[in-house]
Amino acid sequence: AWYYVNTEQLMNQLVALLVVDIVTMAGFSQNLVYNPTADAKADIQKAVAQAKAEGKNVFIQIGGNWCPWCMRFHALSDSTPAIKEVLTKNYVVVKVNYSKENKNEATLAQLDFPQRFGFPVFVILNSEGKRIHTQNSSYLEQGKGYSVEKIVDFLKGWTPAAIDPMSYE
Numbered sequence: 078a079w080y081y082v083n084t085e086q087l088m089n090q091l092v093a094l095l096v097v098d099i100v101t102m103a104g105f106s107q108n109l110v111y112n113p114t115a116d117a118k119a120d121i122q123k124a125v126a127q128a129k130a131e132g133k134n135v136f137i138q139i140g141g142n143w144c145p146w147c148m149r150f151h152a153l154s155d156s157t158p159a160i161k162e163v164l165t166k167n168y169v170v171v172k173v174n175y176s177k178e179n180k181n182e183a184t185l186a187q188l189d190f191p192q193r194f195g196f197p198v199f200v201i202l203n204s205e206g207k208r209i210h211t212q213n214s215s216y217l218e219q220g221k222g223y224s225v226e227k228i229v230d231f232l233k234g235w236t237p238a239a240i241d242p243m244s245y246e
Contacts, residue, residue: 110151111142111174117184124169125206134204134237136168137188140197141176147197149222150214159229167236168201201235210235 124135140147151172154160164170173181175192185191191198194213201210217227238244 109142110148111140111172111176113142113174113176113178115174117171117173117181118187120171120173121184121202121206124171125202125204128169128202129204131169132204132237133166134168134209134235134240135202135206136164136170136232137173137200137202138170138197139173139175139181139185139188139191139200141174143176144196146214150197150217153223153225154228157225159225160232163229163232163236167232167238203240204237209240 121135121137124137127133128135138147138150140150142148154164173184175181175185175196188200188208189211191200191211194211195215197214199212199214200208201212203209212231214223217223217231219227233239
């Protein structure tokens with residue numbers, strides 16, 4: 078059997094598919110949690126300056142878009158009012174990428190190699206930029222996800238007020 082192929086129609090369909098793919102990829106790249114091209118050192122310096130001005134600490138979330146647990150943590154912290162409230166009131170948040178495109182090795186070395194705990198991993202700096210805690214995220218897990226209660230307790234334990242010696246007099 079012979080088939081008639083309308084090349085103009087076929088080309089129009091291919092162009093339409095290509096446009097859909099481009100739009101989909103552009104939308105995906107704009108929704109990346111971790112930016113492989115970001116200047117992690119500059120982002121952290123900016124966050125420390127903001128934290129100092131606002132009386133907060135810096136919460137550094139290190140991970141990659143390739144990491145399912147990183148995406149789970151982001152989705153949960155972004156959609157859970159209890160977590161968002163503690164973060165917003167007490168921290169300036171910075172997301173640092175770790176991927177084959179950009180491992181941010183120099184920045185992670187300055188943070189005392191938090192990647193040794195896997196991903197995501199969280200580092201808390203005080204408003205002077207001094208690392209005061211590194212958190213292995215597996216301790217915040219429960220079942221097949223994260224525990225909101227464990228995350229909130231962890232975040233509350235490292236707020237500026239919680240680590241202020243004057244709070245305990």
